Amino acid sequence: MNADNSRKLIVLAAIWIVLLLAPYWMAPLGGYTALATRVLVLGLAAMSLNFLLGFTGVLSFGHAAWFGLGAYGAGLTLKYLALSTPLAILGGMLLGGLCGALLGTLIVRRRGVYFAMVTIAFGQVFYYVAFQWSSLTGGDDGLRGFARQPLDFGVFKLDILTNADTFYYFVLFCFALAVGAMGFILRSPFGRTMIAIRENERRSRFLGIPVERHIWIAFTLSCFFMGFAGALYALVNNFADPRGLHYSQSGDFVMMAVMGGMRSFWGPLLGAAVFVVLQDYLSSITVNWMSFVGLLFVLVVLFFPRGLLGFLQRSKA
């Protein structure tokens, strides 16, 4: 038990050291800081999805909608409401989270494939809104004309707009906040009821857990985290893309979670890293990268259904 705990601590320390030093080791390996920032944000999105998928056992295949709404929320805040990065993030998180909370009330009784199907279809609603409402969202071209703002702390300013490294650390700080919150919740009595529902819904119900209500809360929390990640993504690109809401983006997020390992907390981050780098690489060497991404899906499902971390853990055991 104690050896187990200290091993966990070592792994945790290693993860944070790798993340903290990313700007220094990315460059020599042929990467660049902005790529690390993207991995971090998409990784956070995949972890937010996995909060629901891996720990409550509820398959949402429309989570890109909350991610995309987060991006638009941040962009619209910066463009029309306030020139403030923190407010933009708040705006994105609220838009994604509140829309998710509302939709959640409609779908929380569905299970399994049916839940997946309804979330896919409803996710597309938001895609169409972003796509069609050109006057507000910029339509097909996406939302442009906003930029993240330097952080002003009075005594000093952080230039996250032009300095890539500073921005990376700002994103890492946000990532740490969100991931910390997720980890905290999962270790709480409420988090344990989520896992209970994943493990056995009937037993959970017969322990006195109102299962639908708990799934709704988990879904809503997951949507807020997703909106948070989406808002960061808008800040990364200074741009919000309607395709960020599309179900194929949802598929990518699910893939990241599965590929990294759904049952582990950090798995989706690893999955996102592999996925983003691979996609980056494939699209730079072939126009048919879509085929290869598709093939990746097929291969992972057939041969690594427990993901990279699941595979490692199993081969060790």
Next chain:
Amino acid sequence: MTLLLLFNITNGLIVGAFYVLMALGLSLILNLSNVINFAHGGFLVIGGYIAYAISPYVGFWGALLLAPPLTAVIGLAVERVLIRPLYGRDPLYSLLLTFGLAFMIEDGTRFIFGPQGKPVEIPAFLALPLSNELFFITGYRLFMVAVVFVAVALLFLLLRYTRLGVRIRAGTLDLETVAALGINVRLLRSLNFAVGIFLAGLSGVLAAGQLGLEPTMGTGLLMPSFIAIIVGGIGSLPGTLIGGLLIGVASGVTAVFFPAASEAVIYVMMAVILLTRPRGLFGEEGMMS
């Protein structure tokens, strides 16, 4: 105005007929195997391109007869090799696999046939409009609706009166009992999958004649088919049929009054249905949970 409305209702019915063919295939596979076949649009594209490839040799009629069964054979192979290992696992996996497959099919057809639209020649007498006034009702459109009608009727007859059909329906209700009766469930699922893919292939041929072929055309039809199933009620094939026609006509009619919302309206319908009647128009209680 009346003419415009009529025009759009006709359009809606024709589009709805496509949704119905797609959605019925999806529904069959979903109900028996608990698989959301994301690659269903891909199979439609395969059917269309097969028709395109063989029609110079066998003509339109030959393509119409041959392309759907050929698509079904491909579907059968895919089911055997890729999807069968996933039965009984979390439905997440078949969803992801067919999702990747859809990517591969779309990109593969683009690679082989190019991104440009490809026309499929239809017989000249079918291409003519019926009258000058009703210019939009061509012979081909009527023909398509007739083919869809016949296909759907045959499907329902198959399900009602053949041994395979009865087993498929029984398996949908209670697969364990069907297996306990000594029926080969694997074979049943394969054949059922093939029937579903046959319908996708058929819609591919018909769509090719009407719209021309593009690698992305299947993806566009997938989402309305999902909604047709949800609106009609998951688990009910007649529901899927009605659902498809309903959303087709609804989006056609909306196109007259508020063109920008013609796609959004089907989502609104879905939301209203889920709010007022969560199991869909014809769904069985408990089927969706």
Next chain:
Amino acid sequence: MNVLEINGVTKRFGNLVAVRDVSLNVAKGELCAIIGPNGAGKTTFFNLISGFFPPTSGTIIFDGNDITRLATHERVTRGMARTFQITEIFPELTVFENVRIAVEVADGYRLRPWINRTEAARVHKHVETTLKLVALDIKADRLVGELAHGDQRAAEIAMALALRPHLLLLDEPTAGMGDQETYQITQLIRRLHRDSQYSIVLIEHDMRVVFHLADRVCVLDQGRMLAQGTPQQIAANEAVQAAYLGSAA
């Protein structure tokens, strides 16, 4: 005083009447066994009590309150716990974690995003006492999914006990067990009943178990209450014998 009063409960599924006008009172501290041939409606009857679905007609009173229309989790909150014919547990969690979830829910912490030290210590202690009661304290750190069938059943009972129920519903607690395991579970139920004074309703096929444990036996046949009485009365009842022999033939 009665823990449970069931008055004229009927359940129809379409044309099928699964339970027909059944009444049953369970006194505090009583152990009542429900027996009957296959398809007699025993599990449906249990599902009505525990709130799987509402009855078509009739009322169910629990601790003096009408719970006929209450949802499952609300019945549990009011003190009704049940186990299933096919064990329902959290297989990928440890024995301790399984029971801890039950304790935390029972203590009203289920929506809490944190828990302080004193509360955690109290939960911990309650889990340990419960595990001791079913003799699983030595296996607390094992994954439940890896335990033997009898131990899994004991873990399920422990989760039910952790809820501090006023009424325990046990659906075929010895189903699928060998003699040794059946004996152990029977002893456990006997202890819960005799020593800890739990009110228990159980469905059981094994007549040795029924006659060893029950204060009262109720016989269901074709959805109807055929007979009620002490084990001795039931053993001598001709209608009961006919029902069993009839269905066996």
